[in-house]
Amino acid sequence: xxxxxxxxxxxxxxxxxxxxxxxxxxxxxxxxxxxxxxxxxxxxxxxxxxxxxxxxxxxxxxxxxxxxxxxxxxxxxxxxxxxxxxxxxxxxxxxxxxxxxxxxxxxxxxxxxxxxxxxxxxxxxxxxxxx
Amino acid sequence: xxxxxxxxxxxxxxxxxxxxxxxxxxxxxxxxxxxxxxxxxxxxxxxxxxxxxxxxxxxxxxxxxxxxxxxxxxxxxxxxxxxxxxxxxxxxxxxxxxxxxxxxxxxxxxxxxxxxxxxxxxxxxxxxxxxxxxxxxxxxxxxxxxxxxxxxxxxxxxxxxxxxxxxxxxxxxxxxxxxxxxxxxxxxxxxxxxxxxxxxxxxxxxxxxxxxxxxxxxxxxxxxxxxxxxxxxxxxxxxxxxxxxxxxxxxxxxxxxxxxxxxxxxxxxxxxxxxxxxxxxxxxxxxxxxxxxxxxxxxxxxxxxxxxxxxxxxxxxxxxxxxxxxxxxxxxxxxxxxxxxxxxxxxxxxxxxxxxxxxxxxxxxxxxxxxxxxxxxxxxxxxxx
Amino acid sequence: xxxxxxxxxxxxxxxxxxxxxxxxxxxxxxxxxxxxxxxxxxxxxxxxxxxxxxxxxxxxxxxxxxxxxxxxxxxxxxxxxxxxxxxxxxxxxxxxxxxxxxxxxxxxxxxxxxxxxxxxxxxxxxxxxxxxxxxxxxxxxxxxxxxxxxxxxxxxxxxxxxxxxxxxxxxxxxxxxxxxxxxxxxxxxxxxxxxxxxxxxxxxxxxxxxxxxxxxxxxxxxxxxxxxxxxxxxxxxxxxxxxxxxxxxxxxxxxxxxxxxxxxxxxxxxxxxxxxxxxxxxxxxxxxxxxxxxxxxxxxxxxxxxxxxxxxxxxxxxxxxxxxxxxxxxxxxxxxxxxxxxxxxxxxxxxxxxxxxxxxxxxxxxxxxxxxxxxxxxxxxxxxxxxxxxxxxxxxxxxxxxx
Ligand SMILES: Cc1ncc(COP(=O)(O)O)c(C=O)c1O
Ligand SMILES: Cc1ncc(COP(=O)(O)O)c(C=O)c1O
Numbered sequence: 001x002x003x004x005x006x007x008x009x010x011x012x013x014x015x016x017x018x019x020x021x022x023x024x025x026x027x028x029x030x031x032x033x034x035x036x037x038x039x040x041x042x043x044x045x046x047x048x049x050x051x052x053x054x055x056x057x058x059x060x061x062x063x064x065x066x067x068x069x070x071x072x073x074x075x076x077x078x079x080x081x082x083x084x085x086x087x088x089x090x091x092x093x094x095x096x097x098x099x100x101x102x103x104x105x106x107x108x109x110x111x112x113x114x115x116x117x118x119x120x121x122x123x124x125x126x127x128x129x130x131x
Numbered sequence: 132x133x134x135x136x137x138x139x140x141x142x143x144x145x146x147x148x149x150x151x152x153x154x155x156x157x158x159x160x161x162x163x164x165x166x167x168x169x170x171x172x173x174x175x176x177x178x179x180x181x182x183x184x185x186x187x188x189x190x191x192x193x194x195x196x197x198x199x200x201x202x203x204x205x206x207x208x209x210x211x212x213x214x215x216x217x218x219x220x221x222x223x224x225x226x227x228x229x230x231x232x233x234x235x236x237x238x239x240x241x242x243x244x245x246x247x248x249x250x251x252x253x254x255x256x257x258x259x260x261x262x263x264x265x266x267x268x269x270x271x272x273x274x275x276x277x278x279x280x281x282x283x284x285x286x287x288x289x290x291x292x293x294x295x296x297x298x299x300x301x302x303x304x305x306x307x308x309x310x311x312x313x314x315x316x317x318x319x320x321x322x323x324x325x326x327x328x329x330x331x332x333x334x335x336x337x338x339x340x341x342x343x344x345x346x347x348x349x350x351x352x353x354x355x356x357x358x359x360x361x362x363x364x365x366x367x368x369x370x371x372x373x374x375x376x377x378x379x380x381x382x383x384x385x386x387x388x389x390x391x392x393x394x395x396x397x398x399x400x401x402x403x404x405x406x407x408x409x410x411x412x413x414x415x416x417x418x419x420x421x422x423x424x425x426x427x428x429x430x431x432x433x434x435x436x437x438x439x440x441x442x443x444x445x446x447x448x449x450x451x452x453x454x455x456x457x458x459x460x461x462x463x464x465x466x467x468x469x470x471x472x473x474x475x476x477x478x479x480x481x482x483x484x485x486x487x488x489x490x491x492x493x494x495x496x497x498x499x500x501x502x503x504x505x506x507x508x509x510x511x512x513x514x515x516x
Numbered sequence: 517x518x519x520x521x522x523x524x525x526x527x528x529x530x531x532x533x534x535x536x537x538x539x540x541x542x543x544x545x546x547x548x549x550x551x552x553x554x555x556x557x558x559x560x561x562x563x564x565x566x567x568x569x570x571x572x573x574x575x576x577x578x579x580x581x582x583x584x585x586x587x588x589x590x591x592x593x594x595x596x597x598x599x600x601x602x603x604x605x606x607x608x609x610x611x612x613x614x615x616x617x618x619x620x621x622x623x624x625x626x627x628x629x630x631x632x633x634x635x636x637x638x639x640x641x642x643x644x645x646x647x648x649x650x651x652x653x654x655x656x657x658x659x660x661x662x663x664x665x666x667x668x669x670x671x672x673x674x675x676x677x678x679x680x681x682x683x684x685x686x687x688x689x690x691x692x693x694x695x696x697x698x699x700x701x702x703x704x705x706x707x708x709x710x711x712x713x714x715x716x717x718x719x720x721x722x723x724x725x726x727x728x729x730x731x732x733x734x735x736x737x738x739x740x741x742x743x744x745x746x747x748x749x750x751x752x753x754x755x756x757x758x759x760x761x762x763x764x765x766x767x768x769x770x771x772x773x774x775x776x777x778x779x780x781x782x783x784x785x786x787x788x789x790x791x792x793x794x795x796x797x798x799x800x801x802x803x804x805x806x807x808x809x810x811x812x813x814x815x816x817x818x819x820x821x822x823x824x825x826x827x828x829x830x831x832x833x834x835x836x837x838x839x840x841x842x843x844x845x846x847x848x849x850x851x852x853x854x855x856x857x858x859x860x861x862x863x864x865x866x867x868x869x870x871x872x873x874x875x876x877x878x879x880x881x882x883x884x885x886x887x888x889x890x891x892x893x894x895x896x897x898x899x900x901x902x903x904x905x906x907x908x909x910x911x912x913x914x915x916x917x918x919x
Contacts, residue, residue, distance in 0.1 A: 003830070011827070011830065014898065017897065017898055019903065031900065031917070032917050033916070033917070034916030034917070035901060035911065035916065036916070038824060038825075038826075039824065040900050040901060040916070041900070042900035042903075059898055059899060059900040059903060060898060060899070060900065061822065061823075061824050061898075061899045061900055061901045061902075062824050062826075062827065063824060063826035063827050063830075064826065064827050064830045066824075066827075067827060067898065112917075116917070135556070135557060135558070137558060139549075139550075139553060139555075139556065139558065142549075142550040142552075142553045142559070143548060143549065143550035143553070143758065144548070145544070145545055145546075145548035146544040146545060146548065148545070150544075151541065151544050151545060154544070155537075155541075158532045158537045158540065158541075158725060158766075159531065159532060159534070159537065160531040160532075160534070160875065161531070162529070162531060162532070162726075163523075163525070163528065163529060163836070164525075164528040164529035164720075164726075166528070167525060167528045167529075167836070167838055168829065168838070169521060169525065169829075169833070169835075169836035169837070169838075170521050170833075170836060171521070171523060171525070171836050172525075172528070172836075201588035201589075201592070201727060201757065201760070202588075202757040202758055202760075203757075203758070204745060204747040204748070204756050204757035204758065205588070205745055205757055207747070208744075208745045208746060208747070208756075230747070230748075231746075231747045231748045231749070231756070232745075232746065232747030232748060232756055232757070233747075235746035235747050235749075235756065236746045236747070238746075239746055332758075334550075334758060334760075339544055339760070339762065340758055340759070340760035340761060340762065340763070341588070341727045341728065341760030341762075341763050342727070356595075356744065356745070357591055357592050357595045357744075358595060358621070358624040358625045358627070358628050359591045359594060359595065359619070359620045359621030359622070359623075359624040359625060360591065360620045360621060360624065361620075361624075368591050368620070368621065368624065369588060369589045369590075369591035369592055369621070370529065370589055370591070370718075370720060370726050370727075371726065371727075372588070372589075372725070372726045372727025372728075372763075373726055374725060374726065374727075375726075375727050375760070375763070378544075437555070440555040440556070441555070444555060444556040444557060448556075449549075449553075449555070449556035449557065449558050449559075450555065450556070451553065451555050451556075452555055
């Protein structure tokens, strides 16, 4: 399997690996995938005032492309509002990392992880918003 | 003791030094299994891919049309049984002078419900046109005619035969094991004329034994002969013989690069040899038609071929009697019989097949030895009578 | 200095031993004759070499040279054995029995036979990879004509109870084929004692060249086969085609060396393998696949839990190892052999097959141990599954958002 330079870079030096405490202020978690399918991604975002994502962390069980996709996404979502984060599309991820066709599902999973994290944020936020 | 002279290049050839050099790294500690994903495996895979491209380029084929096998015999078996497996049993036509590795599989297919027709040849060993057309009218499903015969060296007009066969709805294969490296063989051109598959073998062209190929038009469906792992696009399973395949690639490349000069040299040598033989009173087979530049097939009536060949071996000349590719077979050559040669004369047949290393001196010395040997044997025969 | 990547994939293929290569090369150049050429010394010389090699192959497995048929490899041997016997004995019945953990060369051939109207039973193995003899006996039927069970498994290295299986088959008059591609030079094989009728060999798993193998075909009692490759009638009609002398000579020499050296070599390799196992066993959640007793000395197949296979292979690219079945894998599917052991995907593990060999050194093993410690640790740091397990979550209770 030939990996692109960018995949290798993210794989060798993954950005923002780790976890936030789930109870931390503004933290939301998206967990997608299944072990049986060979990949599980956990993306966490830390959302500040005005719905801006201040920080992001990930952990991924999966191939090099899955690790790279999730690492890349943590960089991309930072500084974006949660709504803007939802605009990140798997095609952009795949293009940036030059993923081969057999690895496109990794970028789809990364997009799903963003959606799941944002959904979790909205759920928690909605709960808090109700007086 | 002087080194014996090798005049049996249609049986097999020595590997070219450049071929051996190319193979050595793959007979060392470095070589992986081409199916492995690590660097050792990938290096083996790259070597195979490169060889595949070389074989394809030598034949004007596309790399994806080359299926590697363990030998020419396997390539012929694969094509015949493989194509038959994808078709409804019907009529199968192969020439009567094919190599046993075409004839025997064709006969086997009878067990699977096929009808076999052996196409007749004329006195020169060329496929008989009238018979061929008559058989085509019966709409065979598979037709196989060799490009050049291993015993006589006679070349068939395969393009014309393929066109007729295709027009009749048959698929067409040619065994080019003896032709490659001796005459120009262009798969694209043959394919355009209707040839859908072609067999060649490394050890006949200065490559190693153990590698060969079936060049296959991908529109022709065949099923594999050897299952288990799905190598070679599922058409031939088994761990690839990396070293031999690499050697095969280089041999093909060299054979094409040297074709023009080699053929001219061989033709000159063959002319010299034939003139000498005629001077000694030998009968030459297939002489009236186009033949491989390296092959001479002759007989001294009344002299047993085996005996003559044995005497020549003792005198330091390696030549063949009848078909040398197959195991000991006391029957007179099926090729000569198909040409209508009387069994007694066929039993006298001797084949000389020249190669790149043979020289004028060798030919001249051989003729002198032959003359003495033939005289002696003729005297013995005369006394015995 | 270590040469990287370190080759630990001796079951995929072995390097050609330099002593073997030295023997082979003259047969490419000076001694190039066609062994089927009966009319001159070039042919006789190579025919003699072919027969000497045949005797060497026979000697390693205590067979008669006349019982050895040359082929292009164990894949072809397996095809010839199974299709050849099934077709020849089809009049007696149409049922075959084999095992789910066999090599593709057996399984794919059985699939082909099924398409041709034969019926095949694929037996499960126990959790340790070994065949349960009671299960085996129960699968035999009056119309069973052929059984195929491998001697040594290529992925997990376990040794099947062939002696017992042979007794059972012989008593019932069933032809027993054994794929011994992975066994030569690793376990002693005595075909005068074993009641095996057909046995497949490959040179390139035992320090010989690729592209040559052999099939043992028993003469007493005589086993018959329908040939699969027809032509000049080589190999007494069992297998036509020009014999690749240099390769055959290589196989003969490789098997001769195996016979002379296997005792000492297996002890050395077993020590290295045990060193590797010991070095890895202090990593948490590692599992050995396959029985450790009934096993060849050079194989170690380990599952590392909560680490994904492809990323692990990427992380340890300085080790040339294999995961899944090396003989075909282009994609990284979970190995059917491990699945047959009941090692399910749910464990979310990746398995690595380490196979050591003649040229493996202690230094290489130690390097591998250090590298694995480091990389497994790193990948687990990255793994959400590992995190959950550390937090005490039972993964089997998690509802995964499968996609
Ligand atoms: C015309 C022809 N076809 C096929 C073969 C078989 O090829 P191989 O020796 O590679 O099996 C030979 C020679 O043996 C041959 O002369
Ligand atoms: C158990 C087993 N049988 C058969 C084979 C196929 O042998 P070959 O590579 O010689 O075709 C292999 C390896 O590839 C194997 O491990």
